[in-house]
Amino acid sequence: MSPHPQISRTHNLFHLRHGLLSEVSGALGDVGTLLPLLVALTLTSSVSLSSSLVFGGLANILTGLVFGVPLPVQPMKAIAAVAISQSFSPAATASAGLFVSGVVMVAAVTGALRWFAGVVPIPVVKGIQVGAGLSLVMSAGKTLQPLHLSRPWADNLIWSISAFILLCTTIRATRFPYALIIFLAGITLAAILTCIHPGGVLPAPRIWHPRVVIPLPEDIRNGVLMAGIGQLPLTTLNSIVAVEHLARDLLPEHPSPGITSLGISVGAANLVGCWFGSMPICHGSGGLAAQWRFGARSGTSVVILGLFKLVLGLVFGDSLVDLLTRFPKALLGVMVFAAGLELARAGQSLNHDARDLWEDAGNEEFGDQGVRESLIQGQMRRVGNKDLKDEERSERWMVMTTTMGALLAFRNDGVGFAAGMLTHWSFQLLKRWRTRSH
Structure with a gap:
């Protein structure tokens, strides 16, 4: 899937x-x-924790080795939300995932996914990214709001405030191991709570025994109609298109994964x-931003995470549930x-450093070879930004904020995308009308 295996390998080793x-x-x-989602899905018996850790770990390892970037x-999420609320069976959850993945795979192989990504304007992509980011902020708020100032002792606002202060004081130190410190603190507190709880059960060796899930017609109908269809726009827009754009923005020095490769x-x-x-x-673009924010700069990070998940899934499996459910929400939030x-x-680079504003690399400095290298890597060289008029800046900002606003208002990436595209097309039609009238 990666046209640059040697570059990815060198980048990871460095x-x-x-x-x-x-x-x-x-x-x-x-x-x-x-x-939170993995534990909730496990508690409703909608997925197998062991299988989720094993196959999630394998996916981490392979994507880290192939792409060389910290792909999450x-x-x-849409499938998880429905599966939790409706207490889906593993077969119904699997049906939803298989449906979405089958559609995405066909679209990737046929080139439809690449075509789709090519016609989506940058302001719409930025709007989806900003909307997804603010959705995470709102989700964090819902997690933190029920907490009290000093009770319970291991999961309260004092822990949240302390974690936030540490975040603020290290905000410029992007290589500070913040997430590692918070995770170790959280898992330590969870272990203490598990030990002192009368019915607490600490993890113990429980070797994974894979079981095949065979969906029945009713499982397929429920999974596809109730969860799969709603997941499609989220996967296409936030997990593929937005990720491809964000990877180029965060790691411009490394070839980013292509749309087709991400779909596959x-x-x-x-x-x-x-x-x-x-x-x-x-x-997901949110996961990529999170891993970059806390220090990840290569595929090494997700390979390490994948190995950790793989070992946990193979050796401990479902015995981890009790421990994970007690991880403090104060720190997760x-x-x-x-x-x-x-x-x-x-969204801050919309009008000054967005990819559609980069000047063509085919100039005297780089020549035709530079153009070919840019095309091979799927990236434009940053040799300058195109100047925008005030009206153009305003239009791009309106498209982005409309996309973001609709996404947040309806909690649906598809609605945000449709609103942004309609706004973009309206501006384009207005420009054509003005051109013809003159």
Whole structure:
């Protein structure tokens, strides 16, 4: 899937040798999104925790080695939300994941996914990124609001305030292992709570025994209609298109994964794992922003995370549930909050450093060879920005904010996308009308 395996390998080895602590911290940056959904899906018996850890870990390892960037492996959130609220069976959850992955895989292989990404304007993509970031911030707020100032002792606002102060004081130190420190503190508190609780059960060896899930017609109908269709726009827009753009913005020095490769990655992971009761997974711009924010700069981070998840799934499996359910929400909420802010920052480059404003690399400095290299890498060289008129800046800002606003108002990426595209097309039609009238 990667046209640059040697570049990815060299990039990973460099950061393994020179920034291991930062990579480990970055690997844990997306824990705030992963843990709550994975535990909730396990408690409703909608997925197998062991299979989710095993196949999620394998997906982490393969994407890290192939792409060389800290691509997250996240739950498919729309499917997870419906599966939790409706107490889906593993077969119904698998049906939803298989449907979405099959559609994405076909679109990737046929080139339809690349065409779609090519016609989506940058302001709409930025709007989806900012909207997704603010959605994470709002989600963090819901997690933190029920907490009290001093009780219970291991999960209260004092822990949240302390974690937030540490976040603020290290905001400029992007290589500070913040996520690692918060995770270790949280897992320590969770272990203490598990030990002192009368019915608490600490993790114990429980070797994974894979079981195949065979959906029945009723499972397929419920999974596809109730969860799969709603997940499609979220996966396409936030897990593929937005991720491809964000990877180029955050790591411009490294070839970013292409639209087709991302689609195949999402499709392949689920078309294998879902048959064994694994949680439907995808990539996500929020997870990428979180892992970058907490120190990840290469695929090394997700390879380390993948190995960790793989060992846990193979050796401990479902015995981890009691421990994970007691991880303090006070710390998870702050991590999600920080990830949301980092993703929302993507909108600040809309009118001065967005990719559609970069000048063509085909000039005297780089020549035709520079153009070919840019095309091969799927990136434009930053040789200058195109100047925009005030009216153009205003229009781009309106398209982005409309996309973001509709996404937040309806809590649906598809609605945000439709609103942004309609706004964009309206401006384009107005420009054509003015041109013809003159």
